[in-house]
Amino acid sequence: MRVCRPRCTAAPAVAAPATTLRFAKYQGLGNDFILVDNRHSATPLVTPSQAAKACDRHFGVGADGVIFALPPQAPDSDYAMRIYNSDGSEPEMCGNGIRCLARFVAELDADAPRRYRVDTLAGLIQPELLPGGRVRVDMGEPILEANAIPTTLQPTTPEGAVVKQCLTVDGKEWFFTCVSMGNPHAITFGYQDGTLIQTDSIDLQRVGPLFEHNPVFPARTNTEFVEILSPSHVRMLVWERGAGITLACGTGACATVVAGVLEGRLDRSCRVDLPGGPLEIEWRQADNRIYMTGPAELVFEGTTSMTGDEA
Numbered sequence: 001m002r003v004c005r006p007r008c009t010a011a012p013a014v015a016a017p018a019t020t021l022r023f024a025k026y027q028g029l030g031n032d033f034i035l036v037d038n039r040h041s042a043t044p045l046v047t048p049s050q051a052a053k054a055c056d057r058h059f060g061v062g063a064d065g066v067i068f069a070l071p072p073q074a075p076d077s078d079y080a081m082r083i084y085n086s087d088g089s090e091p092e093m094c095g096n097g098i099r100c101l102a103r104f105v106a107e108l109d110a111d112a113p114r115r116y117r118v119d120t121l122a123g124l125i126q127p128e129l130l131p132g133g134r135v136r137v138d139m140g141e142p143i144l145e146a147n148a149i150p151t152t153l154q155p156t157t158p159e160g161a162v163v164k165q166c167l168t169v170d171g172k173e174w175f176f177t178c179v180s181m182g183n184p185h186a187i188t189f190g191y192q193d194g195t196l197i198q199t200d201s202i203d204l205q206r207v208g209p210l211f212e213h214n215p216v217f218p219a220r221t222n223t224e225f226v227e228i229l230s231p232s233h234v235r236m237l238v239w240e241r242g243a244g245i246t247l248a249c250g251t252g253a254c255a256t257v258v259a260g261v262l263e264g265r266l267d268r269s270c271r272v273d274l275p276g277g278p279l280e281i282e283w284r285q286a287d288n289r290i291y292m293t294g295p296a297e298l299v300f301e302g303t304t305s306m307t308g309d310e311a
């Protein structure tokens, strides 16, 4: 006897409703972002998967992340900022991004002050507009305690910091210092045998993911490979959590100077050269806060069609 089974039919395709999103594309040293005016709602207008699509450099607008200017949340803040990485994950902070946000809100709101208090998932961060399109940011204090970074690497100092700890990756023994600027960073200046990093010898595409997804970093990590040019001048490459190779990372540059000071290699004021250009970083002894100065500029404004998550 022949048994007839019902045929498996696909549900009729229903086009997900598309909405039009207005945005401005900004860049800070080539670290580029889609900025969204979200001041009328505390909920981002774009979902993580829509953000990932918009960041795609072939099928979308193209960017390293999507940044939302939201209404203030904390009592003393002027705005709140949230960001999605290009893979749709949500980091706590973005150094180049907050310089872009400062210039974006200055364009939106002519009455905005020159110095803002921005509420982020990493706490209150304070950018200040300078002449010539530059922005100086009070990035707050670094976090050094291993559990708070977070890393399971064994602390090397009585205060619980992970400084110059050895980690074997890709068959090599690297020395690492871990610093959080609200988001996690692992910084290396060299290997256990004493050889120092030369940035042109780093195969970032190969080793970057091995650090990002290493189990010693339970929240994944951004990784900085740093070549020392002098005690006040370094060259840095970055593999970003959730975004891969980028041309610059502001929180990474800040974390690098902190790591360099802790390892006794760098001065507290440093120029950090990134593939997209230089940042000036100061880790001030008087208040333990980090100050980052660099450019941010508008690239173009536009609209894009956003479909639902199921599309």
Ligand SMILES: N[C@@H](CCC[C@H](N)C(=O)O)C(=O)O
Residues within 6 Å of the ligand: 031, 085, 090, 091, 092, 093, 094, 095, 096, 097, 183, 184, 222, 240, 241, 242, 243, 246, 248, 249, 250, 251, 252
């Ligand atoms: N490019 C940023 C950092 C963005 C977040 C990072 N990818 C993370 O996941 O922590 C910067 O300029 O700081």
